Amino acid sequence: MKSKFQISVAVACLAILTACGGGSKKSDPVVVPQPAYAVKDVTVGVGTDSSTLAEKGDLVAVAYTGYLYDSTKADGIGAKVESSIDTNTTAPPFTLGVGGVVPNGWDLAIAGMRVGGVRLATLPANLAYGDLSRLAQTVAGYSYAAMPANSPLVYELRLVNVTKLVKQPSVPAPTDLKIVEVTAGTGAVAANGKSVTVRYTGWLYDGTRDNFKGTRFDPATPGDTAYSTTTFTIGDGTMVSGFNTGTQNMQVGGKRTVFIPPALGYGATGKGSVPPNANMVFDIELMSVN
Known part of the structure; x- marks a missing residue:
């Protein structure tokens, strides 16, 4: 399969070409109308027990076709942009609910499916590829349309196989x-009042995992690097309290894992893909102190 899981390379190349485009001015971002997230069962899979049911933490194999969303078409299905079904393959098996491997909307849409089931999932761009884009391409003789940035997509998802998670007792956060x-x-030391640059990755806390790292929420878009980078001043209130304290007194080159309770994170309101009252886990690497 060469269509979906080479997108990060294709997008990276596209970004480089765009960045080197002869000094052209950056155009204003195009605002793309986004549909609401929705799923529709086309075929219900087999079985009545948990062995065929896709649940968070299970290893799943899924065949797929992705289309640009088109509000004028039946079920919103527009031009085809990628497919494993065309080549009779699946996406590489992935753990459901972890995030960061496939579009985050897949985690939502596949949960609750049974083996043999077919489901249509309408994904706004923030649950698909976000602001990533891709040129039209031909893969194994099949032609696929270009995917502009911030494209909502419709996926036909076929659940091929489920390997059940060996569940562990949940450790409280x-x-x-x-x-x-x-x-x-x-x-140098990240002292109060110093400007620091850090690399970091954020996950929702999951007490059933050995490393307690559940769904990745930052960076959230598949194809991104494994971390985000930010610069802030220790103690200025830019970052949530737990992140600020977790970075303080680090030395350049240091790495930490920081567990942040809701009261020191996004609290009862949550933010973006972080739900209310969420415990978070961050890997933080201190790059520089100014």
Whole structure:
């Protein structure tokens, strides 16, 4: 299969070409109307017990076809942009509910399906590829339309196989900020009032996992690197309290895993893909102190 899981390479190349486009001015972003997230069962799969049911943490194999959303078409199905069904393959098996491997909307749409089931999922861009784009391409003799940035998509998803998670007892999340030193730094110290640059990755806490890292929410878009980068001043209130405290007193080159309870995170309101009262886990690497 060469269509879906090479998108990060294709998009990276496209980004480079765009960035080197002869000094052309950056145009204003195009606002694309977004449909609401929706699913529709076309075929219900087989079985009545959990062995054929796709649940969070299960390893699933899914065949798919992706289309641009077109509000004038039946079920919103527009031009085809990718497909494993065309080549009689599946996406590489992935763990349901972890995020960051396939469009996050798949995690929502596939949960509750049974093996043999077919489901149509309408995904707004934030549950698909976000602001990533891709040129028209031909794969294994099949032609696929270009995918502009911020495109809502419609997926036909076929659940081919489920391998059940061996479930562990859930470990409650820490009620206070917890910092685990992974690598001690040797450079400048991230003291209060200093401007720092960090790399980080954020997950929702999952007490059933050995590393307690559940759904990745930052960076959220498949095809992104494994981390985000930000610059902020320690103590200025830019970052949530737990992230600020978790970074303070690190030395350049250091790495930490920080467990943040809701009261020191996004609290009872949540933010974006972080739900209300969510415990979070961050891997943080200190890159520089100014």
